[in-house]
Amino acid sequence: MTDLLIGQTLSFAGTPVTDGAGAARHSARGGVIVEGGRITAVGEADELRASRPDARVTDYGSALISAGFIDAHVHYPQTAIIASWGKRLIDWLNSYTFPEEMKFADPAYAAKIAARYVDLALAHGTTSMCSYTTIHPASVDAFFEQARARGLRAWAGKTCMDRNAPEALCDTPRSAYDDSKRLLERWHGVDRLSYVVTPRFSPTSTPDQLAAMGALWAEHPDCLMQTHLSEQPDEVAWVRSLFPRARDYLDTYEAHGLLGPGALFGHAIHLEPREISRIGEVDASLIHCPTSNTFIGSGLFDMDGLARGGHRIGLATDTGGGSSFSMLRTMAAAYEVAQLRGHALHPAKLWWLATQGAARSLRADDRIGNLAPGMEADIAVIDLASTPAIAQRAARAGDLWEAIFPTIMMGDDRAVKAVWVGGKLQ
Numbered sequence: 001m002t003d004l005l006i007g008q009t010l011s012f013a014g015t016p017v018t019d020g021a022g023a024a025r026h027s028a029r030g031g032v033i034v035e036g037g038r039i040t041a042v043g044e045a046d047e048l049r050a051s052r053p054d055a056r057v058t059d060y061g062s063a064l065i066s067a068g069f070i071d072a073h074v075h076y077p078q079t080a081i082i083a084s085w086g087k088r089l090i091d092w093l094n095s096y097t098f099p100e101e102m103k104f105a106d107p108a109y110a111a112k113i114a115a116r117y118v119d120l121a122l123a124h125g126t127t128s129m130c131s132y133t134t135i136h137p138a139s140v141d142a143f144f145e146q147a148r149a150r151g152l153r154a155w156a157g158k159t160c161m162d163r164n165a166p167e168a169l170c171d172t173p174r175s176a177y178d179d180s181k182r183l184l185e186r187w188h189g190v191d192r193l194s195y196v197v198t199p200r201f202s203p204t205s206t207p208d209q210l211a212a213m214g215a216l217w218a219e220h221p222d223c224l225m226q227t228h229l230s231e232q233p234d235e236v237a238w239v240r241s242l243f244p245r246a247r248d249y250l251d252t253y254e255a256h257g258l259l260g261p262g263a264l265f266g267h268a269i270h271l272e273p274r275e276i277s278r279i280g281e282v283d284a285s286l287i288h289c290p291t292s293n294t295f296i297g298s299g300l301f302d303m304d305g306l307a308r309g310g311h312r313i314g315l316a317t318d319t320g321g322g323s324s325f326s327m328l329r330t331m332a333a334a335y336e337v338a339q340l341r342g343h344a345l346h347p348a349k350l351w352w353l354a355t356q357g358a359a360r361s362l363r364a365d366d367r368i369g370n371l372a373p374g375m376e377a378d379i380a381v382i383d384l385a386s387t388p389a390i391a392q393r394a395a396r397a398g399d400l401w402e403a404i405f406p407t408i409m410m411g412d413d414r415a416v417k418a419v420w421v422g423g424k425l426q
């Protein structure tokens, strides 16, 4: 079966963060040909219709056809505690997160929340995500089973902790290594799934556990490695007291083999100059989680400085420290955070960060995150007039970006008209 999707199309021929909005490609009446799970052509609707008369046509009118959103850092087990009031990071973990994560000792609960999370993500137009789990191996199985059942390209790993967490949420260096290895061997490369080596963060891992994670990653360098870095000042001070010989927070990872091109560092707000240059040198990724950083009171990520420095940056909800499942709301928060630092992020940059930029941070931009021949057909169709408030503002738009920006700032799952995953309509 060949499909032709018709609507406004938006894709990228370059990187708006460095090349400006001219890197975007837009057609007011464009089309996308989908065959065998992949995009095989992108062009003008009339031309594609004439050249492929066999194709089944789905006409989305004036809706925007884009690559599906990619969420580069989520904690699916925190789905049910999103929007929990009144705490900063360490108290928030102890009060809300750890008690909830203990429930994942029950595989049936893990399966229920994994299904709920994946369905919520899809309803918000998110077609790929990179998730933390809990210390329980069954929480990893639960996530991958749900993602696989929906055909998603998804990343996840067992969250490892062996100190400064409740007893029931602690593994050991040995069990963390063994369980992670077993899960990696079970899931990495199955269908569209990838395993990610996942020490939660330095405060909850002993040096021995960090070294065990580093050893596992060295044995599987094709895997990504995800963790948290410099989210709140109290956390940075805690890391300094736990690792008195480390040069800085990043060094607690680097010294244990956890710094390399496939490393993903969530938050990365309160960075030292050495950390910034070292991350740039190895070309690791920084994951910006703006709704989380305002919600938990963490601080203002330096998008402008880090992007100009050439850092690889992804965008993410950080569900459920983040306050939304929506990458539209996440783009809005990224815009607001940049404004608070004195920079207006162009809508082209925001959209790119939520699609191709996030894919690039996961080193998968050769497969997902853009509408282009050869890419996997993960597509979100976005209604740019999904509520009366958005519609009335978009009606005044003088150009494409003015038409899109109200949806970025005010849109949610009501804007998601259709989602295609691996060439299949969800």
Ligand code: GUN
Binding pocket: 075, 089, 093, 097, 200, 201, 228, 231, 292, 296, 318, 321, 322
């Ligand atoms: N740092 C360590 N664990 C977490 C987590 O679950 N959420 C956030 N936002 N930061 C963390």
Ligand code: ZN
Binding pocket: 073, 074, 075, 228, 266, 318, 321
């Ligand atoms: Zn996180």
